[in-house]
Amino acid sequence: MTDSEARPGRRRTLRGWGGVAGMAAACALTAAVTLLPLSHGDVLTHGAGQGVASALPVKDDTCEDPEASLTPSGADGPTIAAIKERGKLIVGVDQNSYRWGYRNPVGGGLEGFDIDLARAIADDIVGSPDAVIFRAIPTNQRIAALENGTVDIVVRTMTISCGRIKQVAFSTAYFQAGQQVLASKSSSITGYDKSLAGKRVCSAEGSTAYEALERDSFGATFKDEHDGQPADEDLYTVPNQLDCLVRLQQGLVDAIVTDNALAAGQAAQDPAVELKGDAPFTTEYYGVATKLGNDDLVRRVNQVLVEYRKGPWKKAYDKWLAADLPGITGPPQAKYRAG
Amino acid sequence: MTHPPNVRTAPQPAPAHAPVLPPAHVPGGPAGRGAWAEGRRRLRAAATTEPGRLQIIGAVLAALVVAFGAVTVLEVSSRATATDDVVTRSQPLTADAASIYRSLADADTAASSGFLAGAEEPRAVAERYDRDIALASRLLVKAATNAGSSSESGQQIAELNEALPRYTALIETARANNRLGRPLGGAYLRFANEQMSRDLLPAAQKLYDAETARLQQDDDDARFWPVLSTAAGVVAIGALLWAQRRNYRRTNRVFNHGLLVATAASTVLLLWLAVGHTVARAQLTDADRHGQQSLKVLGDARINSLKARANENLTVVARGAVLTDDGKSDKYETDYTAGMNRLGEQLHLAQRLADDSAGRDPVDAAVRAVSEWQERHKDVTRTDRAGDYDGVVRKVIGAKGSTGESFDKVDAALEKALAHEQREFTAAAKDARGALSGLPLGAAVLGVLGAAGAVLGINRRLSEYR
Numbered sequence: 001m002t003d004s005e006a007r008p009g010r011r012r013t014l015r016g017w018g019g020v021a022g023m024a025a026a027c028a029l030t031a032a033v034t035l036l037p038l039s040h041g042d043v044l045t046h047g048a049g050q051g052v053a054s055a056l057p058v059k060d061d062t063c064e065d066p067e068a069s070l071t072p073s074g075a076d077g078p079t080i081a082a083i084k085e086r087g088k089l090i091v092g093v094d095q096n097s098y099r100w101g102y103r104n105p106v107g108g109g110l111e112g113f114d115i116d117l118a119r120a121i122a123d124d125i126v127g128s129p130d131a132v133i134f135r136a137i138p139t140n141q142r143i144a145a146l147e148n149g150t151v152d153i154v155v156r157t158m159t160i161s162c163g164r165i166k167q168v169a170f171s172t173a174y175f176q177a178g179q180q181v182l183a184s185k186s187s188s189i190t191g192y193d194k195s196l197a198g199k200r201v202c203s204a205e206g207s208t209a210y211e212a213l214e215r216d217s218f219g220a221t222f223k224d225e226h227d228g229q230p231a232d233e234d235l236y237t238v239p240n241q242l243d244c245l246v247r248l249q250q251g252l253v254d255a256i257v258t259d260n261a262l263a264a265g266q267a268a269q270d271p272a273v274e275l276k277g278d279a280p281f282t283t284e285y286y287g288v289a290t291k292l293g294n295d296d297l298v299r300r301v302n303q304v305l306v307e308y309r310k311g312p313w314k315k316a317y318d319k320w321l322a323a324d325l326p327g328i329t330g331p332p333q334a335k336y337r338a339g
Numbered sequence: 340m341t342h343p344p345n346v347r348t349a350p351q352p353a354p355a356h357a358p359v360l361p362p363a364h365v366p367g368g369p370a371g372r373g374a375w376a377e378g379r380r381r382l383r384a385a386a387t388t389e390p391g392r393l394q395i396i397g398a399v400l401a402a403l404v405v406a407f408g409a410v411t412v413l414e415v416s417s418r419a420t421a422t423d424d425v426v427t428r429s430q431p432l433t434a435d436a437a438s439i440y441r442s443l444a445d446a447d448t449a450a451s452s453g454f455l456a457g458a459e460e461p462r463a464v465a466e467r468y469d470r471d472i473a474l475a476s477r478l479l480v481k482a483a484t485n486a487g488s489s490s491e492s493g494q495q496i497a498e499l500n501e502a503l504p505r506y507t508a509l510i511e512t513a514r515a516n517n518r519l520g521r522p523l524g525g526a527y528l529r530f531a532n533e534q535m536s537r538d539l540l541p542a543a544q545k546l547y548d549a550e551t552a553r554l555q556q557d558d559d560d561a562r563f564w565p566v567l568s569t570a571a572g573v574v575a576i577g578a579l580l581w582a583q584r585r586n587y588r589r590t591n592r593v594f595n596h597g598l599l600v601a602t603a604a605s606t607v608l609l610l611w612l613a614v615g616h617t618v619a620r621a622q623l624t625d626a627d628r629h630g631q632q633s634l635k636v637l638g639d640a641r642i643n644s645l646k647a648r649a650n651e652n653l654t655v656v657a658r659g660a661v662l663t664d665d666g667k668s669d670k671y672e673t674d675y676t677a678g679m680n681r682l683g684e685q686l687h688l689a690q691r692l693a694d695d696s697a698g699r700d701p702v703d704a705a706v707r708a709v710s711e712w713q714e715r716h717k718d719v720t721r722t723d724r725a726g727d728y729d730g731v732v733r734k735v736i737g738a739k740g741s742t743g744e745s746f747d748k749v750d751a752a753l754e755k756a757l758a759h760e761q762r763e764f765t766a767a768a769k770d771a772r773g774a775l776s777g778l779p780l781g782a783a784v785l786g787v788l789g790a791a792g793a794v795l796g797i798n799r800r801l802s803e804y805r
Contacts (some may be wrong), residue, residue, distance in 0.1 A: 004360035095728065096658055103728070104520045138659015138669065150725060228664060234533065239661040239670070242526040249512075250530075269521040283757040337503045 011052065028045050052117035067285040067339040069172045070295055072303035077296020083152055088133050090120040092151035098265035099320045100157050103136070113320040117174060118155045120312055121288070124304045142170040143167050146291045153301065154289040157261060169294065170287035170336035171301040172270060174308070178280025179209050180260040184248070184273055189255050191277025196220040202244035205237045208282060209257035222253075241246065245270060258285070264325035274327070285332060295306040379700035392802045397797030398459055400598075401790040407571040408786015411612055412779045414565040419775040422619060423535050426768040430552040430631070432485055434761065435514060436492075436547040437638045441480045441498070443543055444645040446471035446681075447535045450472055450510050451652035452743065454528055455736050458518050472507060473574055479503075482546065492553075495546040500536045506531055525656050532653060536646075555756070558627065561771070562620050565612060568782075572609035576602060579793065588802065597796020604789035608782055615778050622771035630764025633692045640685035641753045647678030648746045651716065655723075682709060682749075689756065698759050705752035707791075712745035 077083075083089055093114055094101040099112040119129035126132075131227065137145045142158060144153045146168050159177075160170045181196070183189040189196060192212070197219035203209040205227070213222045224233040235252060238244055244256040245266045260280045267273050288305075290297045309331045317328065385391025448466040453460035479496055486492035509531035517524030579602045586595050654671040661670040686706050693699040715734065719742060722730040736743045 053525070065508055092591045094658075096660055098522050103521050105517055105524075106520050108457055108729075135725070136658055140662055140667070141724075220411050230664075232664075236595060239527065240657075242523060242660070243530065246526045266523075267521045269516070 024203065035164075040214070045305045065292070065335060065337070066165045067160045067170070067173045067287065067332075068127050068335040069287070069302055070298045071336045072099075072172075072306050072334075073296075073299035074303045075299070077294075078298075079152070079290075079294040079297040083125055083297075087126060088131050089118075089126055089153070090133045090151045090195075091118040091122070092137040092142060092145050092156060093118060093134050093153040094139075094156045096240075097157055097262060098266050099324070100261065100265060102265075103186045110136075113175075113316050114155045114157060116119070116198060116312070116316040116320070117288070117308065118153070119157075120308055121153065121304050125300060142289070145172055146289060152290065152297065156289075157286055158289050160239040160287040164289075167292065168289040169298045170289055170296060172305055172336070173285030173287055173332045174305055174313070175261060175286040176328075176332040177259050177261040177284045177286060178200075179212055179257060179282045179284075180263055180280045181186070181255055181257055181276040182244075182266060182273055183255040183276050186272075187254060187276075189276055192257070192281045193277070194218050196255065199251070199254045200236060200245050201257055202236055202238060202253040204241045204244070205239060207241070208240075208284070209259070210237060212282065213257060222257075236239045242266065245273070247275065260325060261286070261321075264321055267324040302334070302336075309334070311314055313322055341567075344599055346677070358752065372665075376441065376642075378756075390801055391795055392732060393801050394490040396585075397794050398497055400575075400578055400582055400601065403571070403717035403788050404614065404793055407568070407575040407605060408608065408782050410571045411565070411568040411782035411786070413681065414568045415612065415616075415775055415778045415782060416562070418561050418565060418616065418619070419779065420774065421557050422623065422772045422775060424557040425554065425561060425623070425626075426765065426772055428485070429550065429557045430764065430768065431630075432482065433547065433550040433554045434634070435478045435482055436543070436550040439475050439482070440540065440543040440547055441638070441641060441645065442471040442475040442478070442784055443503075443535065443539050444649070446475070447532055448645050450513075450651065451528060451532065451649050451656060452657055452736055454513070454517060454525070455477065455652055455732055458520065468510075471501070475499075475503065482550075486549075491549040492546055493540045495549065498542045499539060499546070499698060502534065502542065506534050506539060509534060521625065525660075529653065529657060529661065532649065541594040552578065558623060558769065565616060568611070568612055575789070576605045576609065582797075590800070595796045596793070597792045597799055599796070601794030601796065602791040602792075604792060608785040608789070611778060611781060613716075617773050618774040619681065619771040622774060626764045626767035626771065629692075629694050629698075630760050630767060633689060633760040634757060634764060635701055636685050636689045636692060637702075637753055637757050640689060641750065641757070643656060643678045643682040643685065644709075644746065644749045646752065647675050647682060648743075650675035650678060651719075651742060651746075655731055665692050679709070679713060681715075684685055695757075698756060698763070701752045703755035705749050705756065708745050708748035708752060712742055712785045713751060715740070715742045750761035 038239050079154060093110060095103040095110060097112065097114075100112040103110055103113055114136070118132060118134070122132035123129040135145070137151065137154070137156070138198065142154050142156060143164070146154055154168075157177075157305060158164075158170075164170070179192070181192050181201075189199060196217065199220045201213060201217065201220040201222040203213055203222060206288060211224070214219070222236050224236050227237055228234050234243070235247065238247065240256040241262050242258070244253065244258065248252045256266070257274070258266070260275060263275055268277060288301050290301065303328055313331045321328070382395070386395060390502055441473055446468050449464050449471060453468065456464070463486075473685060479499055482492065482494045483500075488494075488497070513527035513531060515524070515526045516527060537633045577597055582603070583598050584594060586598070587593060650671045654675060657669075657671055659669050661675050662668065663670050684700060685711065690699060690706070693702055705738040719731055719734045722734055734741050738744070
């Protein structure tokens with residue numbers, strides 16, 4: 001599971017004075033929306049106001065280029081010194097994301113695209129790809145595990161978002177993902193489009209996929225009757241994206257909308273399904289997360305990523321993802337911010 | 340109801356002495372209404388003479404005593420049947436329904452335990468799962484033969500029979516995916532668990548409730564005081580006393596042996612009825628209070644321990660993949676905590692219900708094992724926070740010092756306590772049945788004896804007029 005929280009789209013158009021004006025407008029709207037219930041006569045304006053508000057960057061987790069990270073550097077700092085002294089890099093990973101980070105029941109080892117990257121970072125810092133302790137952490141513990149020092153870094157299909165960069169520090173993006181439709185190979189569904197009309201579509205509760213369906217579902221059924229209540233059917237909206245594959249296999253739904261990276265993991269577990277459509281209909285980036293303030297470690301990871309992009313990345317992609325997520329030519333470009 | 344003719348003819352060795360009476364008791368002969376009117380006329384004529392009156396009194400007394408005996412036979416037989424139903428039918432069926440529920444919950448727990456061990460499920464765990472499913476299927480067939488298809492029980496059994504194969508199919512899919520090393524197996528396991536808690540267990544619960552209601556009905560039937568017999572007894576004894584008083588007034592003779600025997604027989608029967616049924620009621624109350632109530636509480640406790648264990652396992656399988664509705668905590672961990680709290684409450688109640696050390700000791704052992712389990716679980720949570728997955732698995736399903744070991748202790752202690760309470764129940768309910776056992780036959784014999792005494796006593800007086 002990558003994400004259960006909202007990932008608002010980035011808006012690069014709001015810069016300089018435009019941005020300030022936008023924020024001012026947003027504040028005004030927010031105030032208007034908040035105060036409106038006091039004046040009963042303006043119900044219609046109220047609705048319209050909300051519609052505009054949601055289209056503007058009113059949420060405080062909206063920002064510019066969250067994937068821009070610190071410039072790379074191979075220099076040691078206090079965090080790196082501590083890791084070297086310990087002799088092991090402690091990495092928070094997933095163990096249920098097929099092809100990314102999962103525990104192979106045969107042998108019990110962890111493997112996947114994320115695991116390979118974590119080993120490359122350990123190799124660079126401590127000197128051996130095996131000088132690493134993997135800690136399987138649940139989705140909701142990712143940030144807490146960094147904050148309380150349980151792990152040094154988190155490599156766990158973690159999306160860089162404006163909300164999160166206030167809580168943790170991210171490396172440059174190591175993977176570009178996006179929402180995509182997954183369905184049976186024989187299905188008439190062709191992607192996130194009109195072919196979804198009348199179909200039953202599954203998504204994870206509170207996910208970006210669900211939000212996309214709420215904006216436009218093309219006439220598909222995607223809500224449970226009792227969502228968010230104790231009687232929740234967990235049929236079309238489920239706790240975890242992988243639950244969707246169970247429902248698809250059981251014939252309870254016709255299609256799944258999820259992150260294409262995770263969808264690839266699903267397709268790898270069921271040869272009868274495939275990603276539909278040419279490309280994802282949103283853009284998201286995965287980054288390596290560290291504790292906020294451990295700048296030396298962030299720069300070091302970025303340094304590792306500079307090298308990783310040149311060759312090992314492709315090797316890992318070919319090994320874990322190419323079969324089910326074909327057509328990706330290379331890693332996303334690194335973006336850096338000043339300072 | 341074959342007694343009255345015998346009673347009426349046997350004590351009349353010389354029917355010639357009572358030529359007036361028989362026609363009055365054979366209405367609707369060939370002559371129809373004319374004969375009935377003729378009978379009434381003769382009866383009225385007979386009532387004017389003392390021998391005629393005595394004949395009528397004798398017949399009425401005999402009829403009353405016989406009626407008392409007959410009503411008692413009928414009523415006590417129905418009470419005895421109800422008591423017998425409690426012992427041999429409804430309580431075992433209730434226990435079976437509880438077993439169905441338990442084996443389903445146990446299968447779910449075993450399935451999740453097996454999953455934690457990796458691709459290769461430990462043999463013992465797989466066997467436990469198989470045994471549970473087999474037991475549930477067998478008991479469902481047994482329950483079906485005792486329940487009509489339209490009854491509440493029948494509907495729940497049908498639902499369980501439909502849902503159980505679906506559940507086992509999901510578990511097999513989960514196992515197959517797990518063996519292939521696919522995380523999808525874990526998702527299937529959670530889906531199966533959801534079916535179990537959403538469809539199967541509620542149906543099993545309703546089946547249990549329906550069987551409990553039937554047990555309660557049989558129990559109420561068995562307890563219902565035999566009002567008709569008591570009333571018949573009081574009327575018969577009252578009539579006998581009145582007849583003897585009349586006899587004493589007319590003849591100045593204190594005792595009439597025949598009537599005395601009839602009174603004694605009726606009194607003995609009435610006392611036997613009262614005491615026997617009171618004892619049976621007391622035993623049934625005892626069976627309910629010391630057996631059935633404890634069985635229910637202990638059964639609930641065992642179910643909650645099983646659910647808590649399954650949730651503990653799923654916490655490790657799901658690894659935070661499923662959160663509570665507020666998105667703040669792990670769903671399975673939250674469910675585990677809630678289950679353990681309920682378990683604690685029920686064990687506390689069971690301790691209060693236990694009435695002897697044989698019943699209390701295993702419950703105390705279960706309480707100790709539960710606190711050990713909770714202590715160990717805290718350690719699991721700490722290990723989990725530290726991200727040591729292998730450590731968590733070891734501490735949850737390991738052979739020594741694991742929460743699994745504590746759970747097994749809880750389960751074994753509760754099984755022992757349940758077996759004890761079941762024995763208590765059966766013993767008390769059988770005593771209740773025993774208290775009523777000789778009564779129907781006794782009522783018949785005493786009824787005949789009493790009627791014979793009444794007729795003989797009256798005939799003795801009649802002979803004085805010859």
